[in-house]
Each structure stands twice: as C-alpha cells, then as structure tokens.
Amino acid sequence: MKRLLFAALSAGLLTSQGAAAQSTRDSIQGVWHVVEAVIPGPAARTIAFADRPNLTIITARHYSRVEVQADGPRPILADVAKASADELRAAWGPFVSEAGTYEVTPGGLVTMRPIASKNPAVMGPGVFITYAYKLDGNTLSLTQQRNQNGPFANPFTLKLVRVE
Numbered sequence: 001m002k003r004l005l006f007a008a009l010s011a012g013l014l015t016s017q018g019a020a021a022q023s024t025r026d027s028i029q030g031v032w033h034v035v036e037a038v039i040p041g042p043a044a045r046t047i048a049f050a051d052r053p054n055l056t057i058i059t060a061r062h063y064s065r066v067e068v069q070a071d072g073p074r075p076i077l078a079d080v081a082k083a084s085a086d087e088l089r090a091a092w093g094p095f096v097s098e099a100g101t102y103e104v105t106p107g108g109l110v111t112m113r114p115i116a117s118k119n120p121a122v123m124g125p126g127v128f129i130t131y132a133y134k135l136d137g138n139t140l141s142l143t144q145q146r147n148q149n150g151p152f153a154n155p156f157t158l159k160l161v162r163v164e
Contacts, residue, residue, distance in 0.1 A: 041154030070094035138162035
C-alpha cells in the first residue's frame with residue numbers, strides 16, 4: 001500500500017487565553033484523528049480509518065503524526081532478536097511516524113517539510129509536500145497538490161476529525 005502522507009496547518013496564535021482557545025478552534029491547531037482517505041485514479045477506493053490507530057498533533061509551526069496502516073492488528077513479536085525479516089516487516093512495516101514543520105500560504109495551501117520520519121526517503125533537505133486544505137468546524141480535509149517531484153497525477157484526500 002502506498003504510504004499516505006498528510007499535512008498540518010494553522011492560523012496565528014493569540015495572546016489572551018480566551019482568544020487563543022477561540023483561535024485554536026478556528027484553526028487546525030490541536031489533536032486530530034484521520035477517519036477517511038479517498039484515493040482516486042485507476043485503483044480508486046475509499047479507506048475508512050475507524051479501526052486504524054492514528055493521531056496527529058499540530059502546534060503553531062510544527063506537526064507530529066503516528067499511524068498504523070493495516071486493516072487488522074499487527075502481530076506481536078515474541079522475541080525481536082529472533083524474529084525473521086518477514087515477521088519484522090509484518091509488525092513494523094504498517095507503522096508510520098513523521099514530524100516536521102509547515103507553513104500556510106495564500107489560496108488555502110499548506111506545505112509540510114518533514115524533519116524526522118520512519119521512512120528516510122520522505123525527509124531531509126528539499127523534501128516537501130503541499131496540500132490544499134478546508135476546515136469545516138471540527139473536520140479538516142487535506143488534498144495533495146505537489147511535492148518536490150511535481151504535481152500529483154491522482155491526488156488523494158484525507159478527512160480528519162478534531163479530537164482535542
């Protein structure tokens with residue numbers, strides 16, 4: 001399965017506590033749970049994330065996310081030191097982790113720049129991904145636009161729901 005990436009963005013922070021709380025609800029700052037991925041193109045499908053553990057934490061300039069991209073529970077390894085390569089892949093392959101910075105640009109776009117990731121191919125100098133975003137109350141939609149290699153031919157859309 002193609003690894004799904006998603007972005008985070010926010011509006012500015014305000015200084016008073018009441019205004020900051022209001023601003024946070026009107027921005028994507030907070031804690032989010034991916035509930036759905038819509039993948040278009042020749043192998044079009046919609047993936048429900050109801051039973052897939054994941055969490056995204058977004059601050060004023062940084063994001064962090066963890067996600068299990070598996071349809072069922074991952075196997076528990078009895079002894080990691082004795083596990084085969086296939087057993088390690090089954091347990092750890094579906095786990096995704098990433099953290100970095102982001103910036104919001106005019107036109108409803110957000111660009112992520114991963115600093116650390118389980119997958120070293122999606123981090124480092126020059127690596128980025130840009131999404132179009134839409135915030136509707138406690139629902140955030142992110143649609144891929146482009147990365148360092150150019151525009152996406154079949155951009156997927158993620159639907160996230162605010163947890164906190």
